[in-house]
């Protein structure tokens with residue numbers, strides 16, 4: 001009864017039976033408990049003398065819940081988990097009652113049964129059943145919902161306490177309001193202020209700090225032929241990528257210096273891009289090297305630092321000198337790339353990243369594609385044991401990482417198709433690796449680069465038309481998201497906050513926003529969750 005666990009930075013938790021709960025009939029199979037947070041060794045005394053309010057109250061902690069006087073936060077977390085199981089059980093009971101009532105209604109309406117009853121009797125029976133059904137819906141389901149929601153809130157709060165020492169968020173700007181400190185929590189009542197983000201209104205012009213990164217803009221395979229030109233929009237400017245005489249890619253502005261004709265409508269001639277209007281030719285560094293039918297002038301168009309690495313072409317759109325490292329985006333060894341797809345999408349890149357960094361939406365949104373038949377888990381979490389922007393989804397066998405400035409990498413364990421839940425990626429024998437690059441084209445346009453790799457069936461790569469099948473599937477999945485993200489974008493432009501009420505499974509998306517917020521504030525040398533994986537330029 002007197003065990004006191006010690007946890008740095010987190011308050012200790014005092015657990016005590018709740019008399020109110022003990023005396024309540026029909027609530028709790030094993031008696032309720034209340035949990036208090038205390039910071040001192042003499043916590044029990046302290047709680048009593050200071051008349052503390054319970055941090056949370058658990059109606060039904062379950063038979064296996066620890067019954068000690070003091071719990072550490074992990075044990076307290078277990079208690080809340082038991083409570084959620086109980087809520088789940090209650091919800092099932094309520095659902096069963098409603099289903100039974102439904103079947104009774106069907107029975108009453110059954111034409112065979114009707115023959116033996118007068119219309120008056122039928123009406124009466126039906127009215128009674130309707131009343132019962134309404135009551136069940138209004139009371140039981142809403143009660144269940146409230147119980148589950150309150151239990152989930154408790155769990156989210158406990159998780160904050162458990163992870164406080166290792167995943168503390170960095171200080172944020174004025175657009176973010178942080179939660180109270182641990183000391184304040186002791187005095188806090190059951191509810192604590194929520195972390196909020198404000199992402200509303202039309203997308204603001206891009207902050208120049210966001211440009212000071214290497215951005216992948218094309219796959220090398222899209223620039224295979226020497227005369228290929230790839231026009232791209234990046235931060236609301238038009239560029240064109242092509243290969244120079246030496247075979248290396250270059251990136252120049254997509255507007256002719258003469259009379260602003262788009263260069264990508266022209267051709268590539270011996271490593272120079274030729275304007276289709278009067279034939280001016282530019283090298284990959286932007287210098288005009290040919291000016292037919294007139295005296296040669298010293299003319300140059302803008303160009304950007306451009307490199308090719310591991311099958312992708314990268315540009316540096318910022319004003320700062322380019323960094324000497326480019327991140328590696330290759331899948332782990334043992335994987336074979338099966339598809340490289342590029343799509344231009346009519347949404348702001350941040351909204352698309354928010355969407356890709358969220359897996360909890362899958363069983364609701366992707367019901368015709370990869371999440372067909374998935375059940376809805378009672379709790380979805382993103383755990384970040386390695387670094388702040390890298391972790392895995394519980395209960396899905398999916399590892400995920402946000403790689404600044406605009407990349408999402410994920411590895412999905414595939415044991416049996418459609419049976420994803422309940423295993424970690426390591427337990428799965430086969431995997432799918434995905435890379436999503438969301439290039440900020442303009443304030444309502446994203447260039448998406450998608451690369452898919454598998455660590456099994458390498459021969460699939462040689463099956464004719466297989467790439468069309470992958471493209472079709474990728475587009476189908478994306479379209480399931482796109483209509484929702486487009487709706488969010490419309491709402492956001494009209495002033496809705498797309499991060500109004502973040503919950504525990506929104507962790508990775510929120511961290512992306514915190515990272516971006518820090519970049520835009522100019523906190524370059526103290527960026528939160530900075531990535532460590534980078535490859536040197538060769």
Ligand code: FES
Nearest residue numbers: 256258259275278
């Ligand atoms: S507009 Fe390009 S050469 Fe005249």
Ligand SMILES: [Fe+2]
Nearest residue numbers: 355361365481
């Ligand atoms: Fe999705």
